[in-house]
Amino acid sequence: MSPILWEIAPGDDRGILVIRLAPEHAAIVEARARALGLTPESFATRWLAELLEAEREARRPAFTCPRCGRTSHNPNDVRERYCGACHVFTDDPPEARGRG
Secondary structure, X not given: OOOOEEEEOOOOOOOOEEEEOOHHHHHHHHHHXXXXXXXXXXXXXXXXXXXHHHHHHHHOOOEEOOOXXXXXXXXXXXXXXXXXXXXXXOOOOHHHHOXX
């Protein structure tokens, strides 16, 4: 399969993103758009927005509690390694976390 190419349109000061799809990818986009009642262009726009949001979310600092597994993106929780669900700072000694 050929890759999907993303590029900023040369000489365009509006920052327009050009998406060039290989024929096999274009057929997939068209079929999915039709199934949702959308034009291929509007489907591709939504798809790109979802990809960009997923990328942004993946880069956001996060803290996952080793005790309960919940994840927080709150900058204070990340910095302090605090779990709001367990109400503990994970750097506390075990007796302070209720495990002593």
